[in-house]
Amino acid sequence: MTTLRTPGPTIGVVGGGQLGRMLAEAAAPLGIEVVVLDPTPDCPAALVARDQIVAEFDDEAGIRELAARADVLTFEIELADQDVMERVSEETGTPVHPKPSTLETIHDKIVQKRELEAAGVPVPPFRGVEDADDVRAAIDDYGAPVMLKARTGGYDGRGNVPVESKADAADALESVAGPAMVESFVDFEREVSVIAVKGAAERSSANREDTPRDDDETATFPIGENVHEDEILRETIVPARSSETVTDRAHAVARDVLEVMEGRGVYGIELFETREGEILLNEIAPRPHNSGHWTIEGAASSQFEQHARAVLGWPLGSTKLRSPTVMTNLLGDVDEEREAELGDIDRILETPGANLHWYGKRQARPLRKLGHVTLSAGDEDASVEDLLERARDLERSVTFRTDE
Amino acid sequence: MTTLRTPGPTIGVVGGGQLGRMLAEAAAPLGIEVVVLDPTPDCPAALVARDQIVAEFDDEAGIRELAARADVLTFEIELADQDVMERVSEETGTPVHPKPSTLETIHDKIVQKRELEAAGVPVPPFRGVEDADDVRAAIDDYGAPVMLKARTGGYDGRGNVPVESKADAADALESVAGPAMVESFVDFEREVSVIAVKGAAERSSANREDTPRDDDETATFPIGENVHEDEILRETIVPARSSETVTDRAHAVARDVLEVMEGRGVYGIELFETREGEILLNEIAPRPHNSGHWTIEGAASSQFEQHARAVLGWPLGSTKLRSPTVMTNLLGDVDEEREAELGDIDRILETPGANLHWYGKRQARPLRKLGHVTLSAGDEDASVEDLLERARDLERSVTFRTDE
Incomplete structure (x- = not known):
C-alpha cells in the first residue's frame, strides 16, 4: 500500500520545459516533489519544481546528481541521451521510466514503425530510403505525394517533407539531411490522438515483483481530435467527432501500442482516421503530449498526474471526461x-x-x-x-x- | 488590459502553510509567481513557491525584502503584524491586500461584531466581559449556555469556551485569559459558509482609479455546509442542504460583509443557519478558508485562484459549481x-x-x-x-x- 511522508517521493525529470512544469503542477497537491535538469537557467519548470539542476540534457554528472536526488528518473524531451540515462540508472539503482529501450525504439522512426507493424499495429506503408532513386521508387509504389521523414530528431513536423513528384525527390532528401524514410501519404478524414498510460502491475495482486506484462495497469483517455497547421498542433477537440466504431478502433490500437512500449508512463499516440474509417498510427511520443493538455481541466485526472503516478508505481487515476x-x-x-x-x-x-x-x-x-x-x-x-x-x-x- | 510577461507578477505572502501552498499551486498555471515569508525552513508552501524568505511573521526586515520582490503583499495567517505591513507598504509602495485595517477589525472579535452589526449584518447578541460578574450577567440576559470567546488570537475553536452555568463563569474566564466577550449560544440547524471575493473596480469602467466602492467586482461561491467536531472543521458539503430562501439570505449577508471589508481578496464567512431559517454571522477569515478547499476541484475557479486574481487586480473568475x-x-x-x-x-x-x-x-x-x-x-x-x-x-x- 502506498504511503506518503514529507518530503514526498521525488521524480527526477530530464528537461524542464512546459511539460516538466505541468508535471510539477500536477505532482504538488499529491505531495510528490519534482527536480528537473535543464541547461537553460530558470527554465519554465523551475518556478514550480523543488529544484533545477542546470546541465545539458546528456551531462552525465548532472544526471547522476539528478538520480541521487530522485526515487525515479523520467524525461520530458526526446533529446535525453538514453545510453547515459541507462548507465546512471544502473550505477545508482534509480529506475528510469519509460525504459530507455522504449525511447530508443521510438527515437528512430523506422525502427518504431517496424516494431509496431510486427506487433500488429496498423501503420501506413513505409520504407527506408538511401537516395533519390529510393524516393522515386516509393512514389512509383505508393503514388504521389509521399511523406519524406527524417528518421531521427524531428518534432512538431520538423524533418517531415511532403514530396509531390519524382522531380522533387533529390531536393527533398537534401532538406531532410541524414537517415530518412518514406511513408505513403495518408488521405485522412481527421487526425486524432489517444493519451495512454501504463502503470505498475495491479497493486491488488500479491506478487508485486515479476508480474507478467499483461498484468500492468493501463488506461486510455477519451480520444482527442487534432487540428494542425504548418505541421504544428493548433487545437485539440474532445471528444473527437469520430464514430463509435472508429473511437473503439483507436482505443484498441492505443492498447496494442502500449503492449509494445516498455516501462511505465504516459504516451501520446497520434493516429490518422482515414476516409474509410480505418485507424493508422502516425507518431508516438513517450511522454505527456500537447494533444493531452485538455486533460488538466477536462478529465478526472490529468495526463501529468497520470505520468507521475505511473512512474512512481502508484495506482492510476480515472481518465473520465469531465465535460467536452x-x-x-x-x-x-x-x-x-x-x-x-x-x-x-x-x-x-x-x-x-x-x-x-x-x-x-x-x-x-x-x-x-x-x-x-x-x-x-x-x-x-x-x-x-x-x-x-x-x-x-x-x-x-x-x-x-x-x-x- | 492585463498583460503577462516572464517572470509574471509576484505575490508576496506572509505565511507559508497549506494556504500559501495551494495559492502557489493555483497561481503557477497563470504565470503568477509567489514568494512566501515563514519562520519554518522548508514550510509547506516552499515546494511550490518561487522562493521562501525565512523570517518571523512580524520581522520588518524580512517583510521589507518580501515587499521589494513582490508586486503586491498579502497574508495567509492572521498572526501577520498589520502595523509592520502597513509601514513597509508605505515605505516601499507595494500595496497590501486585503487592507491591514480590515485585518485589524477582524482581529478583535468584538470590534468585528460591532462594525458588522452597525452595517446591518445579523449577529448573535454579544457583549464584552471584564470579569465573572459580567459573564453571569450575560447568562441572565441570554440564558445558559453562553459562548465565551477570547477577543483575539483564537482559531480552529481555540479560545472558545461554552459556559453551561453561572458556577462555571470564573473558571471559564480564567481558561480564556485576556480580553474576552460573550455571545448568546446559537441553537443552529447547521453551520454554513460562503467564500466571497472582492476584486478591483470593474475593468470595463474607464476610470480605473478613484472608482466608487460599490463598483468593486465581487463574487460569491455556492454555499458550503460545514461539519465541525471538537470545534475543528471536519467536512464541507456543497451544495449545503439549506432551502433556497436560506441560501439567498446567506449570499446577501456575505455581500453585506464584503461591503464592510476593505481591500481586495478572498474572505471565508462562517454563518449559523438557525432552526428558524435565519442567518447569523459566526466568524470571518480575511483569506482563503478551509471550508473553501472544495473549490479546487468543485468550482470553475478555486478560491486560491480568485485570491491571486483579486489581489493583483485581475478580473475575477467564475465561481460556478462544477458538480456536488x-x-x-x-x-x-x-x-x-x-x-x-x-x-x-x-x-x-x-x-x-x-x-x-x-x-x-x-x-x-x-x-x-x-x-x-x-x-x-x-x-x-x-x-x-x-x-x-x-x-x-x-x-x-x-x-x-x-x-x-
Whole structure:
C-alpha cells in the first residue's frame, strides 16, 4: 500500500520545459516533489519544481546528481541521451521510466514503425530510403505525394517533407539531411490522438515483483481530435467527432501500442482516421503530449498526474471526461525572437470555463509554444463546434508584442 | 488590459502553510509567481513557491525584502503584524491586500461584531466581559449556555469556551485569559459558509482609479455546509442542504460583509443557519478558508485562484459549481507529535472523482491539518449524503503512524 511522508517521493525529470512544469503542477497537491535538469537557467519548470539542476540534457554528472536526488528518473524531451540515462540508472539503482529501450525504439522512426507493424499495429506503408532513386521508387509504389521523414530528431513536423513528384525527390532528401524514410501519404478524414498510460502491475495482486506484462495497469483517455497547421498542433477537440466504431478502433490500437512500449508512463499516440474509417498510427511520443493538455481541466485526472503516478508505481487515476473540452495553443505570433509578452488576456480570464496556462518562457519566437487555453463546456449544453469557435475567438483576442 | 510577461507578477505572502501552498499551486498555471515569508525552513508552501524568505511573521526586515520582490503583499495567517505591513507598504509602495485595517477589525472579535452589526449584518447578541460578574450577567440576559470567546488570537475553536452555568463563569474566564466577550449560544440547524471575493473596480469602467466602492467586482461561491467536531472543521458539503430562501439570505449577508471589508481578496464567512431559517454571522477569515478547499476541484475557479486574481487586480473568475462536492480534512490522528506519515492512500488514489491534497508538513500533531480529500460527483447522479458517506469512508481508509 502506498504511503506518503514529507518530503514526498521525488521524480527526477530530464528537461524542464512546459511539460516538466505541468508535471510539477500536477505532482504538488499529491505531495510528490519534482527536480528537473535543464541547461537553460530558470527554465519554465523551475518556478514550480523543488529544484533545477542546470546541465545539458546528456551531462552525465548532472544526471547522476539528478538520480541521487530522485526515487525515479523520467524525461520530458526526446533529446535525453538514453545510453547515459541507462548507465546512471544502473550505477545508482534509480529506475528510469519509460525504459530507455522504449525511447530508443521510438527515437528512430523506422525502427518504431517496424516494431509496431510486427506487433500488429496498423501503420501506413513505409520504407527506408538511401537516395533519390529510393524516393522515386516509393512514389512509383505508393503514388504521389509521399511523406519524406527524417528518421531521427524531428518534432512538431520538423524533418517531415511532403514530396509531390519524382522531380522533387533529390531536393527533398537534401532538406531532410541524414537517415530518412518514406511513408505513403495518408488521405485522412481527421487526425486524432489517444493519451495512454501504463502503470505498475495491479497493486491488488500479491506478487508485486515479476508480474507478467499483461498484468500492468493501463488506461486510455477519451480520444482527442487534432487540428494542425504548418505541421504544428493548433487545437485539440474532445471528444473527437469520430464514430463509435472508429473511437473503439483507436482505443484498441492505443492498447496494442502500449503492449509494445516498455516501462511505465504516459504516451501520446497520434493516429490518422482515414476516409474509410480505418485507424493508422502516425507518431508516438513517450511522454505527456500537447494533444493531452485538455486533460488538466477536462478529465478526472490529468495526463501529468497520470505520468507521475505511473512512474512512481502508484495506482492510476480515472481518465473520465469531465465535460467536452477544446484546447488551443498560444503560439508565438511574432516575426522574430523577442521578449515574450501576452497582452489583453482579460477576455480569457473573464470567460467561464476558460483556463489560461502560461509556460513562463522568457523569449517568444515565431510559432513557439508559449501557453495554451482550455475551454470546457461544464454543464452547458455546448457542441464541440461551438466550443471550438469560442476557443478560437479567445485565442485571437490576445496580443503578442510585435513592436517596441 | 492585463498583460503577462516572464517572470509574471509576484505575490508576496506572509505565511507559508497549506494556504500559501495551494495559492502557489493555483497561481503557477497563470504565470503568477509567489514568494512566501515563514519562520519554518522548508514550510509547506516552499515546494511550490518561487522562493521562501525565512523570517518571523512580524520581522520588518524580512517583510521589507518580501515587499521589494513582490508586486503586491498579502497574508495567509492572521498572526501577520498589520502595523509592520502597513509601514513597509508605505515605505516601499507595494500595496497590501486585503487592507491591514480590515485585518485589524477582524482581529478583535468584538470590534468585528460591532462594525458588522452597525452595517446591518445579523449577529448573535454579544457583549464584552471584564470579569465573572459580567459573564453571569450575560447568562441572565441570554440564558445558559453562553459562548465565551477570547477577543483575539483564537482559531480552529481555540479560545472558545461554552459556559453551561453561572458556577462555571470564573473558571471559564480564567481558561480564556485576556480580553474576552460573550455571545448568546446559537441553537443552529447547521453551520454554513460562503467564500466571497472582492476584486478591483470593474475593468470595463474607464476610470480605473478613484472608482466608487460599490463598483468593486465581487463574487460569491455556492454555499458550503460545514461539519465541525471538537470545534475543528471536519467536512464541507456543497451544495449545503439549506432551502433556497436560506441560501439567498446567506449570499446577501456575505455581500453585506464584503461591503464592510476593505481591500481586495478572498474572505471565508462562517454563518449559523438557525432552526428558524435565519442567518447569523459566526466568524470571518480575511483569506482563503478551509471550508473553501472544495473549490479546487468543485468550482470553475478555486478560491486560491480568485485570491491571486483579486489581489493583483485581475478580473475575477467564475465561481460556478462544477458538480456536488464533499471535502474532508485529514487531521493528525496521533497521540503526540511525530513525523507525519499517511499510509494506505491507495483507495483514495483509485476512487474516480477523489482528489488527495497533502500539505507537506513534516510533523503530525493531534488534530493538526495534514491534508484533505475532495470527492466530486462528476456526471454521476449522487446525493450529497452519499458523497459524504463515501468521503468519510475514504478518510477512514488512510492510516496515520501511531507506533514506530
